[in-house]
Amino acid sequence: MEGTPSLIVMLTYNDKTVADAAEIFDKCKDTSAAYWGFKEEPLPLPQMKELYKSMKSHGKKTALEVIAYDEEKSLEGAQMAVECGVDMLMGTMFFDSVNELCKEHGIRYMPFVGEVYDRPSVLGGDIDKMIADANECIRKGAYGIDLLAYRYTGDASELIRRFIKEVNAPVCIAGSVDSTARLDELKAAAPRYFTIGSAFFEGGFGEGFDRQIDTVVDYMKEPAYV
Numbered sequence: 030m031e032g033t034p035s036l037i038v039m040l041t042y043n044d045k046t047v048a049d050a051a052e053i054f055d056k057c058k059d060t061s062a063a064y065w066g067f068k069e070e071p072l073p074l075p076q077m078k079e080l081y082k083s084m085k086s087h088g089k090k091t092a093l094e095v096i097a098y099d100e101e102k103s104l105e106g107a108q109m110a111v112e113c114g115v116d117m118l119m120g121t122m123f124f125d126s127v128n129e130l131c132k133e134h135g136i137r138y139m140p141f142v143g144e145v146y147d148r149p150s151v152l153g154g155d156i157d158k159m160i161a162d163a164n165e166c167i168r169k170g171a172y173g174i175d176l177l178a179y180r181y182t183g184d185a186s187e188l189i190r191r192f193i194k195e196v197n198a199p200v201c202i203a204g205s206v207d208s209t210a211r212l213d214e215l216k217a218a219a220p221r222y223f224t225i226g227s228a229f230f231e232g233g234f235g236e237g238f239d240r241q242i243d244t245v246v247d248y249m250k251e252p253a254y255v
Contacts, residue, residue: 032219033216033250034202034215034220034221034222035064035222035223036062036064036222036223036225036242036245036246036249037065037066037222038057038060038062038064038224038225038229039066040065040066040226041067041068041226041227042227042230043227044149044150045068045070045148046068046070046071046072048072050067050072050080051083053238054080054083057238057239058083058087059239060239060243060246061242061243061246062242062243062246063089065084065089065090066091066092066093066117066224067080067094068094068096069094069097074112074113077093077109077113078112078113081114081115085114090116090117091113091116092119093106093109093113093115093117093118094119094120094203095110095119095120096150098121098122099122100124100127103121104126104127104130106118106120107127107131107136110134110136115136117138117172118136118137118139119175119201120139120140120141120175121141122141122145123141123162123166123169123171125169128166128170128171132170137172137173138170139172139175139199140174140175141176142154142159142162142163142166143158143162143176143181145177149180150177152176152180153182153183156183156187156188156191156192159176163176163196164195167196172199173198173200173201173221173222174192174196174199174201175203176188176192176200176202176203177204178192178203178204179204179207180204180205189214189215190218193218193219193220199220199221200220200221201222201224202218202220202222203223203224204224205227205228206225206228207225207227207231207233209234209248212249216252217253225245229241
């Protein structure tokens with residue numbers, strides 16, 4: 030996919046939503062990031078709804094990323110996405126039931142592919158199979174794919190290059206984007222989206238959560254040199 034990858038700011042640390050997510054968003058709502066999201070755990074649903082309402086009131090696009098690997102938990106997460114009125118559901122393994130629920134409510138579905146396990150998530154599996162599975166998900170109506178490339182137990186760089194080239198749909202590189210070297214790789218590969226969560230909390234891109242967001246957005250607009 031061509032174009033500048035869009036940052037999705039995730040108010041999460043180690044694959045769980047932080048307790049003060051609403052306060053952090055309020056401090057960062059005027060940054061240049063257009064996409065915001067968090068995970069399905071551990072905030073209570075009413076707090077999730079309020080936070081997404083606040084994001085939308087400030088013109089942000091919203092995503093819920095669900096760390097679930099069986100159909101029951103994936104459907105529970107998808108129902109949360111419906112109740113919260115998000116724009117995108119990221120994560121879950123692909124299930125027809127989740128796909129249909131997302132279609133019914135106009136939510137863009139971006140499931141995981143590969144052998145995904147644990148929390149924080151780890152990605153295993155064969156690249157050829159991941160690409161084939163991704164294209165099958167797209168054929169069935171998924172909007173795109175949530176690819177845990179930097180959590181991959183194999184060659185992450187090869188996975189990114191091949192996946193974005195061979196999957197004709199939006200791809201989000203999610204998890205462990207924590208350095209300018211990885212930003213350079215993403216600029217060169219040009220996925221549609223990428224997420225950063227934990228790295229912002231760890232000061233991976235400088236000081237201040239808000240300043241780091243703008244630093245990353247500005248950096249992605251610069252020419253790629255890899």
